[in-house]
Amino acid sequence: MDSLLPDEQRRAIEVCQQFAGAQSRFLFTTRNNVTASAASSIEIRGFDQEELADFTSSWCERLRLAPLSANDLEHLMKTTGGSPLFVESVLRLLRGGMPIADALKQWRNHLGLEVRNAALKREVLQLRLEAKKMLVIISTLGSCSFAEVKDILGFSDTTMVDVANDLQTLFLIDSPQIAGTPRYAISTTTRQLVRSLGKEVLPEYDELVKKVHTSKYRSVVNDKATPLRSVAAAINQAMAQIAGGTPDLAVKTVDEVNERLGGRNADLLSVRARALAAMQSSSAGDIRRAFERSYDAGQRKDIFFDQWYKTEIASTDFDGAIGVVDRALKSDAGNSIYWLSRRIDARAYAVQRYQANDPEHAATQVRNALADIKSMKAAAVSSKQPLMVESARRYAEKFSDLQWGIARPSGVMEKWLSTITMQLECIELEDQRVDTYLRLAVAFVGFWKALSANSESAQSLLDQQLRIIKDCYKRAPRWVAQDANFQVARRDLDLVNWAGAR
Numbered sequence: 490m491d492s493l494l495p496d497e498q499r500r501a502i503e504v505c506q507q508f509a510g511a512q513s514r515f516l517f518t519t520r521n522n523v524t525a526s527a528a529s530s531i532e533i534r535g536f537d538q539e540e541l542a543d544f545t546s547s548w549c550e551r552l553r554l555a556p557l558s559a560n561d562l563e564h565l566m567k568t569t570g571g572s573p574l575f576v577e578s579v580l581r582l583l584r585g586g587m588p589i590a591d592a593l594k595q596w597r598n599h600l601g602l603e604v605r606n607a608a609l610k611r612e613v614l615q616l617r618l619e620a621k622k623m624l625v626i627i628s629t630l631g632s633c634s635f636a637e638v639k640d641i642l643g644f645s646d647t648t649m650v651d652v653a654n655d656l657q658t659l660f661l662i663d664s665p666q667i668a669g670t671p672r673y674a675i676s677t678t679t680r681q682l683v684r685s686l687g688k689e690v691l692p693e694y695d696e697l698v699k700k701v702h703t704s705k706y707r708s709v710v711n712d713k714a715t716p717l718r719s720v721a722a723a724i725n726q727a728m729a730q731i732a733g734g735t736p737d738l739a740v741k742t743v744d745e746v747n748e749r750l751g752g753r754n755a756d757l758l759s760v761r762a763r764a765l766a767a768m769q770s771s772s773a774g775d776i777r778r779a780f781e782r783s784y785d786a787g788q789r790k791d792i793f794f795d796q797w798y799k800t801e802i803a804s805t806d807f808d809g810a811i812g813v814v815d816r817a818l819k820s821d822a823g824n825s826i827y828w829l830s831r832r833i834d835a836r837a838y839a840v841q842r843y844q845a846n847d848p849e850h851a852a853t854q855v856r857n858a859l860a861d862i863k864s865m866k867a868a869a870v871s872s873k874q875p876l877m878v879e880s881a882r883r884y885a886e887k888f889s890d891l892q893w894g895i896a897r898p899s900g901v902m903e904k905w906l907s908t909i910t911m912q913l914e915c916i917e918l919e920d921q922r923v924d925t926y927l928r929l930a931v932a933f934v935g936f937w938k939a940l941s942a943n944s945e946s947a948q949s950l951l952d953q954q955l956r957i958i959k960d961c962y963k964r965a966p967r968w969v970a971q972d973a974n975f976q977v978a979r980r981d982l983d984l985v986n987w988a989g990a991r
Contacts, residue, residue, distance in 0.1 A: 505517075535570045535573070540571070545565065554580065561589050565593065568593045579592050579608070584612070585608070587611075613686065614689065619651075619652045621691050623642065623653070625690065625691055625698065626701055627673050631674065633725060634672045635673075636726055638673075641701060668741035719750075723747075723760075724743070724760050727743050730764075731767050743758075758783035761779055762779035762797070763796055766800045766803075776800055777800075780793075784816065791823030794813055794814075794823075801835075808839060810832075811832055825868055826869055839851070841891070844894055848895050852907065858884070859888060859918070862884045862888070881918060882918065885915045885918035885920040886925075889915035892912065893912070893928055909929060909932045909954055916961060921965070923975050926961070926969060930978040
């Protein structure tokens with residue numbers, strides 16, 4: 490029980506109380522607890538002399554120590570009472586270079602836990618630098634994979650294997666593998682010791698811990714539910730595998746854990762989609778379906794939508810990217826101004842793609858983009874973000890140019906009227922360039938010439954558009970009004986006479 494975290498100890502007892510009955514019993518082992526009821530506990534004796542000799546022999550072989558003499562074994566038995574952990578700790582002191590007589594004399598009449606901590610400290614401080622770094626990372630994360638440690642430290646595979654082997658003999662506990670990838674953990678006692686020693690272990694201890702905390706990997710120690718801990722461990726491992734250039738292994742990692750959880754964990758499905766996106770063999774359809782599965786499973790994090798959006802942009806599916814932003818805004822994921830700007834960008838890409846082969850679709854994207862720019866500007870003004878207000882103005886300029894590239898070759902009256910409307914919207918959105926005002930005049934002339942009827946209703950429509958454009962010209966800023974080309978266009982508009990022929 491002592492090896493479990495406090496919350497886990499409580500949960501273990503609660504579960505056993507729930508399931509225990511007349512036909513079943515549960516047995517816990519713990520350090521000697523004087524407060525335990527004699528009716529429900531049994532004190533386990535230490536090794537006898539023969540058992541102690543066998544146990545010591547195996548540990549000496551493991552720690553590469555010379556066998557102890559019969560006299561040493563006798564003194565060891567008297568000092569430790571045959572306690573396996575106490576004996577192990579004394580042997581660790583011997584491995585650190587302390588003579589057995591000194592070790593037994595120093596720790597006689599002390600608790601086994603005290604000597605164990607002293608032995609651990611001595612061994613930690615004697616580790617080589619690379620091993621200390623790996624131990625600090627594992628103590629910070631609580632549990633991690635080979636791939637995570639390698640990604641943080643940048644060690645070669647050979648160095649990683651050597652260091653892991655060094656630590657394996659002393660401190661590391663093999664955690665259950667995920668998709669065949671080695672995983673490591675350490676006991677609570679060792680973890681607490683490393684954290685308490687801090688810079689005594691490693692001069693750059695604080696810097697390394699900060700690097701771990703700011704990495705993409707999260708600690709799994711504080712997760713209370715076991716499923717959450719397995720999900721966090723799988724995500725950390727998969728992210729490291731993606732970073733290490735093995736996204737295929739990342740897919741196996743998340744699939745193995747997700748299968749145990751019913752295949753519907755949104756976070757694991759999200760990482761799976763990212764892994765597929767990093768695989769050259771994956772099709773755009775497979776990647777999109779992976780993201781959609783995560784979304785359908787309830788994934789609504791802004792980082793998920795951001796990754797999905799970037800994947801759609803990279804595959805040049807701009808309509809798909811727009812759909813991702815639609816979902817993000819509907820889900821209230823993150824900053825709405827950010828998502829509006831991403832959707833505007835996607836619409837710009839779509840206009841450039843479709844303006845030659847599908848001008849109607851391109852024009853629709855311009856129209857929708859101008860609506861997004863209005864919303865973005867309003868939100869930026871409301872939240873007092875002047876930089877975003879300026880971004881909205883630049884977007885208006887960009888879409889004025891894109892719209893003009895669609896409309897100018899056409900002589901259809903409705904399209905010229907649409908051009909007038911959208912160029913006016915760009916001016917309202919602070920596109921105060923001279924060219925934008927001149928486009929209004931050119932579009933008006935194109936609209937005028939494209940009208941097929943000279944009826945009263947046609948003249949009324951022309952008059953309406955002319956009044957709107959003239960009013961816009963009157964409100965033009967000074968630097969625009971002083972431009973020679975602008976002044977010529979304004980005079981031409983003033984001279985328009987509907988009584989004569991067009």
